[in-house]
Amino acid sequence: MARYLVQRLLLALGVIVFVSALTFALTEATVDPALAVAGEGATEEAIQQIRRQYGFDRPLVERYLGWLGGIASGDLGESYRMRRPVADIIGEHLPVTLKLGFLSLAFAILVAIPLGVLAAVRQNTWIDRFALSVSVIGQALPNFLFALLLIIVFGVNLRWLPISGSGTWQHFVMPTIALGYYAMPALMRLTRSGMIEALEADYVRTALAKGLSPGTVVFRHALQNAILPVVSLGAVQFGFMLGGSVIIEVVFGLNGLGYLARESIRRADLPVVQSIVLLISFFYVVLILLADVLNGLLDPRIRSTGA
Amino acid sequence: MNDATATAAPAPAAPESPTAATLHRMRRHKGFMIGAGILAVMVLVGLLAPLLAPHDPYLQSLAKRRIPPIWHAWFYGSPRATTLHLLGTDQLGRDYLSRMLYGARISLAIGLSTALISAVIGTALGMLAGYFRGHVDAVVSFLISARLCVPLILVALTVVALVGSSLMTLILVLGLLLWDRFAVITRTATMQLANADFVLASRAAGSSWLRILASEIFPNLANAWIVVLTLEMANAIVIEAALSFLGLGVQAPLPSWGLMLAEGRNDMFFNPWIIAIPGAALFALVLAINLLGDGLRDVTAPEGRGGALA
Numbered sequence: 302m303a304r305y306l307v308q309r310l311l312l313a314l315g316v317i318v319f320v321s322a323l324t325f326a327l328t329e330a331t332v333d334p335a336l337a338v339a340g341e342g343a344t345e346e347a348i349q350q351i352r353r354q355y356g357f358d359r360p361l362v363e364r365y366l367g368w369l370g371g372i373a374s375g376d377l378g379e380s381y382r383m384r385r386p387v388a389d390i391i392g393e394h395l396p397v398t399l400k401l402g403f404l405s406l407a408f409a410i411l412v413a414i415p416l417g418v419l420a421a422v423r424q425n426t427w428i429d430r431f432a433l434s435v436s437v438i439g440q441a442l443p444n445f446l447f448a449l450l451l452i453i454v455f456g457v458n459l460r461w462l463p464i465s466g467s468g469t470w471q472h473f474v475m476p477t478i479a480l481g482y483y484a485m486p487a488l489m490r491l492t493r494s495g496m497i498e499a500l501e502a503d504y505v506r507t508a509l510a511k512g513l514s515p516g517t518v519v520f521r522h523a524l525q526n527a528i529l530p531v532v533s534l535g536a537v538q539f540g541f542m543l544g545g546s547v548i549i550e551v552v553f554g555l556n557g558l559g560y561l562a563r564e565s566i567r568r569a570d571l572p573v574v575q576s577i578v579l580l581i582s583f584f585y586v587v588l589i590l591l592a593d594v595l596n597g598l599l600d601p602r603i604r605s606t607g608a
Numbered sequence: 609m610n611d612a613t614a615t616a617a618p619a620p621a622a623p624e625s626p627t628a629a630t631l632h633r634m635r636r637h638k639g640f641m642i643g644a645g646i647l648a649v650m651v652l653v654g655l656l657a658p659l660l661a662p663h664d665p666y667l668q669s670l671a672k673r674r675i676p677p678i679w680h681a682w683f684y685g686s687p688r689a690t691t692l693h694l695l696g697t698d699q700l701g702r703d704y705l706s707r708m709l710y711g712a713r714i715s716l717a718i719g720l721s722t723a724l725i726s727a728v729i730g731t732a733l734g735m736l737a738g739y740f741r742g743h744v745d746a747v748v749s750f751l752i753s754a755r756l757c758v759p760l761i762l763v764a765l766t767v768v769a770l771v772g773s774s775l776m777t778l779i780l781v782l783g784l785l786l787w788d789r790f791a792v793i794t795r796t797a798t799m800q801l802a803n804a805d806f807v808l809a810s811r812a813a814g815s816s817w818l819r820i821l822a823s824e825i826f827p828n829l830a831n832a833w834i835v836v837l838t839l840e841m842a843n844a845i846v847i848e849a850a851l852s853f854l855g856l857g858v859q860a861p862l863p864s865w866g867l868m869l870a871e872g873r874n875d876m877f878f879n880p881w882i883i884a885i886p887g888a889a890l891f892a893l894v895l896a897i898n899l900l901g902d903g904l905r906d907v908t909a910p911e912g913r914g915g916a917l918a
Contacts, residue, residue: 312750312753315750316750316753316754316757317757319750319754320754320757320758323754323758324763327766327767327770328766328770331767331770331771332770437895437898437899437902438895440842440894440898441842441891441894441895441898442891442894443846443849443850443890443891443894444850445849445850445853445869446849446869446887446890446891449869449873449876449883449887450887452876453876453877453880453883457877543759544759544760544761544762545759545760545761547761547762547765547854548761548850548853548854551854559762562762562765563765563854566765566766566769566770566856567769567856569769569770574766577762578758578759578762578763578766581759581762582757582758582759585756585757585759586757589753589756589757
């Protein structure tokens with residue numbers, strides 16, 4: 302198990318370094334950072350001075366290593382646009398996105414698991430069909446479109462919920478539904494197929510044969526076994542939602558990490574963009590690692606093959 | 609194969625060819641037929657857009673802005689709605705129906721070209737990893753892990769914004785980002801097939817590895833491959849719409865459905881139809897491709913069914 306863990310950690314570290322190098326090279330190679338700092342209408346002289354002052358005249362590899370070294374000591378650089386440390390700016394925007402991510406994951410799980418269990422227990426009935434239709438529609442409805450529909454119905458026509466901002470809990474209701482609905486179909490399908498498999502297993506038949514109530518068998522025996530892959534998938538989906546929240550944040554005017562990313566991308570504020578991409582990749586890596594280790598701990602077959 | 613042989617031969621006495629059997633299953637699969645039907649209409653509409661469009665999709669007219677669609681004349685008695693503009697006009701007075709028809713071209717072109725680019729990348733990587741294993745596999749697996757950790761929308765947004773958005777950039781960027789699923793499925797399938805008897809026989813007969821991969825292994829994983837192709841096509845169409853919606857995808861005045869949604873956003877409180885029309889089209893197209901993909905999976909692998917409309 303220790304060897305498996307070390308292997309996984311090294312791989313995760315390698316992935317992070319690789320992705321950060323790629324992001325850095327891609328952004329620095331396409332934009333002249335000195336121009337971005339100087340802003341429009343700057344003189345050639347001013348641009349040259351900025352180039353020296355910020356060290357943009359150094360080779361790309363050297364600047365990348367400097368950036369990486371800074372990150373290791375918690376320094377993410379300074380925003381071109383706001384002239385403040387990137388770490389502070391991200392610190393201000395991260396809580397909104399994390400809150401939205403957690404709420405959306407909770408919403409997705411709270412809908413997906415009961416619906417998946419019901420669909421499996423009542424296989425091929427109208428409930429099963431309803432659950433599958435919900436998931437097929439969920440997969441075909443782009444989340445920004447769903448967000449617009451929610452705004453029209455609940456924000457404008459019914460006037461139940463505020464359509465923009467992040468002041469109160471009501472502001473999070475529609476963003477949570479719009480973002481969570483996107484993660485729900487996969488979780489629901491996995492719960493359903495896991496439950497169908499578990500309900501056909503011998504231990505379920507034994508439990509029923511020894512006289513346990515069907516409710517106990519479904520929730521205490523079958524669900525406990527079916528839910529493990531769902532939890533791992535939930536962890537990975539959480540990562541996807543942090544990365545995908547940019548659209549939802551823009552639609553609902555939530556001032557989180559995604560909103561910050563979009564504004565920074567528009568103004569070529571490279572240090573902020575690079576840090577956000579790196580941060581979200583880091584979240585992904587950690588979440589996927591957690592999901593892997595969880596699976597490895599619970600299922601010895603995965604550890605031994607090392608797949 | 610014609611209908612008569614397929615439907616009138618339930619008896620085991622008349623064995624159907626595998627192709628006929630698959631076609632027969634396709635015709636009986638409701639989800640597949642609905643998906644294929646909608647998609648066929650969309651493709652036709654996209655191809656024939658110049659013939660079908662009643663007006664120039666770029667022609668602006670200040671006097672004819674925001675004419676509601678024709679059903680506003682039927683149900684709400686709107687005096688402005690006219691058969692001249694069946695789906696009304698947008699904020700700049702451009703004919704909405706014509707823009708919708710040309711928009712189908714953009715969505716389909718982006719979906720198909722992106723999926724093909726990522727299919728080539730992913731399939732090459734996956735098959736090499738699955739066939740040679742060892743170091744090749746280690747490198748490919750690393751690339752897959754790295755790709756999975758890249759926040760797709762953010763990176764696509766960044767690159768498109770920095771390089772400058774055009775249809776070509778968009779297709780290339782998405783093509784370079786969406787190959788992971790192809791790599792994963794072809795890698796696993798190639799591993800399983802690499803030691804099959806027919807592969808060993810071909811190798812013993814002196815075939816090169818390239819020939820083995822192309823003519824022995826690929827045909828055997830083509831079914832799963834096509835399902836992934838539909839999935840990624842739908843994926844690319846949604847991402848294009850999302851990027852265009854954020855203002856960093858297809859650029860005005862091109863009539864992308866995502867861009868039309870963005871342009872209609874400020875108007876949607878007063879004229880909900882202005883986003884309902886492109887929204888419905890986008891939903892129908894993605895739904896159709898997903899149904900087609902689900903149906904193909906069910907039809908080609910009958911043991912693993914489970915589509916909503918099966």
